[in-house]
Amino acid sequence: MNETVAMQDLYPENVAHCYGCGRLNEDGLQIKSYVDGEETVCHFRPRSYHTAIPGYVYGGLIASLIDCHGTGTAAAAAYRTDGREPGSEPPVRFVTASLKVDFLRPTPLGPIIELRGRAREVRGRKAILDVELIVEGQLCARGEVVCVRMPEEFGK
Amino acid sequence: MNETVAMQDLYPENVAHCYGCGRLNEDGLQIKSYVDGEETVCHFRPRSYHTAIPGYVYGGLIASLIDCHGTGTAAAAAYRTDGREPGSEPPVRFVTASLKVDFLRPTPLGPIIELRGRAREVRGRKAILDVELIVEGQLCARGEVVCVRMPEEFGK
Numbered sequence: 040m041n042e043t044v045a046m047q048d049l050y051p052e053n054v055a056h057c058y059g060c061g062r063l064n065e066d067g068l069q070i071k072s073y074v075d076g077e078e079t080v081c082h083f084r085p086r087s088y089h090t091a092i093p094g095y096v097y098g099g100l101i102a103s104l105i106d107c108h109g110t111g112t113a114a115a116a117a118y119r120t121d122g123r124e125p126g127s128e129p130p131v132r133f134v135t136a137s138l139k140v141d142f143l144r145p146t147p148l149g150p151i152i153e154l155r156g157r158a159r160e161v162r163g164r165k166a167i168l169d170v171e172l173i174v175e176g177q178l179c180a181r182g183e184v185v186c187v188r189m190p191e192e193f194g195k
Numbered sequence: 196m197n198e199t200v201a202m203q204d205l206y207p208e209n210v211a212h213c214y215g216c217g218r219l220n221e222d223g224l225q226i227k228s229y230v231d232g233e234e235t236v237c238h239f240r241p242r243s244y245h246t247a248i249p250g251y252v253y254g255g256l257i258a259s260l261i262d263c264h265g266t267g268t269a270a271a272a273a274y275r276t277d278g279r280e281p282g283s284e285p286p287v288r289f290v291t292a293s294l295k296v297d298f299l300r301p302t303p304l305g306p307i308i309e310l311r312g313r314a315r316e317v318r319g320r321k322a323i324l325d326v327e328l329i330v331e332g333q334l335c336a337r338g339e340v341v342c343v344r345m346p347e348e349f350g351k
Contacts, residue, residue, distance in 0.1 A: 056246045058253040066244035068255075088222035090212045091290070092345070097214040098291045099224075099262050103255025134247070135254045139295045189248070 045071035046079065046111035049126045054189065059107035070104060072111030072156065074125065079112040079156040085148060096146040101180050104154055105170045106138050109184025112156030113166035117188075120161045133166060133186035146172065146179040164188040201227035202235065202267035205282045210345065215263035226260060228267030228312065230281065235268040235312040241304060252302040257336050260310055261326045262294050265340025268312030269322035273344075276317045289322060289342035302328065302335040320344040 047060040047070065055063045060070040072079045083104055091097045113133040118125045146152070153173045160167040170182040203216040203226065211219045216226040228235045239260055247253045269289040274281045302308070309329045316323040326338040 054248050056249050058245050058247070059255045061246070064244060064246060066242075067246075086222075088220060089214050090217070090220060090223075091214070092210050093212050097259075098294065099215045099255065099259025102258035102262065102294060102296075103253075106255050106258065135298055137295070137297045138254065138258060139293070140258075141293045142291055 043073075044126065045073055046114045046125065047071055047107070049114070049130060050132050051130050054132050057107065059103045060111065068103060068107075070107040070111075072108050072115070072154075074115050077157065079108065079115050081108045081111070081154040081156070083152045083154070085152065087148070090148060092145070094145075094148055096148045096152070098140070098142060101142070101146060101172060102138060102140050102182075104152065105140055105172065105180070105182030105184060106135055108154045108156050109138070109168040109170055109182065110135060110186050112158060112168045112170065113161070113184070113186040116158035116161045116166055116168075132189045134189045135184060136165075136187050137185040139183040141181045142179070143181060144177065144179050147174055150175050199229075200282065201229055202270045202281060203227055203263070205270070205286060206288050207286045210288050213263065215259045216267065224259060224263075226263040226267075228264050228271070228310075230271050233313065235264065235271050237264045237267070237310040237312070239308045239310070241308065243304075246304060248301070250301075250304055252304045252308070254296070254298060257298070257302060257328060258294060258296050258338075260308065261296055261328065261336070261338030261340060262291055264310045264312050265294070265324045265326055265338065266291060266342050268314060268324045268326065269317070269340070269342040272314035272317045272322055272324070288345045290345045291340060292343050293341040295339040297337045298335070299337060300333065300335050303330055306331050
């Protein structure tokens with residue numbers, strides 16, 4: 040597996056404009072998920088204005104990170120399930136059907152955020168992902184993302 | 196009730212920097228929730244770069260809108276449950292404990308987004324809110340937000 044390319048950088052050009060993770064969205068967050076064994080990992084440094092209560096990270100940003108890292112994790116898992124290299128044809132692009140975030144403790148604003156994703160289930164067009172959000176070794180939020188493979192008519 | 200002031204504009208100054216809804220966050224989204232009878236309403240026009248797949252609204256923005264409209268709805272409901280005017284002392288500020296979003300259909304990017312919030316339960320320090328996200332009369336997403344009153348030590 041090519042572990043140096045982010046899953047999102049393998050999305051086809053016509054669906055690479057996501058505000059969260061699209062490489063072609065210059066105003067976006069540019070969230071990137073990398074394969075790390077059975078897991079996926081993402082590192083993100085929030086901007087100073089991504090505040091909730093002063094000193095802590097905004098929950099909507101946390102939800103965004105979990106969302107895009109979830110779809111990236113789904114793509115990685117689908118390539119693995121298919122037994123082929125990430126980036127091989129046809130490309131894999133999931134979209135989110137539902138997102139659940141539990142904010143376990145306030146997430147300190149400043150340090151780099153780490154997200155770890157794992158596929159709980161990949162079956163047919165559907166995938167269920169578990170994502171943990173960690174700052175300085177502390178689990179701050181936990182997410183569950185249900186994704187489906189993007190319908191063909193999207194992005195056309 | 197003063198229905199012309201957004202719930203978020205009643206948050207105390209030291210906790211009004213939220214990227215989603217803080218009036219003191221100049222880089223933020225400035226989400227505003229207004230009381231409308233038993234419900235709360237919010238209108239938001241996404242920026243052109245708030246894309247998911249081209250033509251549709253980014254799911255992380257949808258989660259952010261539901262999050263901040265949820266906490267605003269919780270504040271409105273708490274004032275109502277207390278039998279007092281929004282803005283009366285002591286101020287009410289909820290924070291999100293968990294957030295669930297079901298993306299029912301792609302949300303078209305361009306038109307104004309409407310959110311409608313309703314309190315399912317307000318008990319002690321906890322509130323559960325239901326939020327619907329509607330574009331041009333179509334229900335596009337549904338959210339459930341569990342909030343708790345902000346601990347006193349926050350924002351100090």
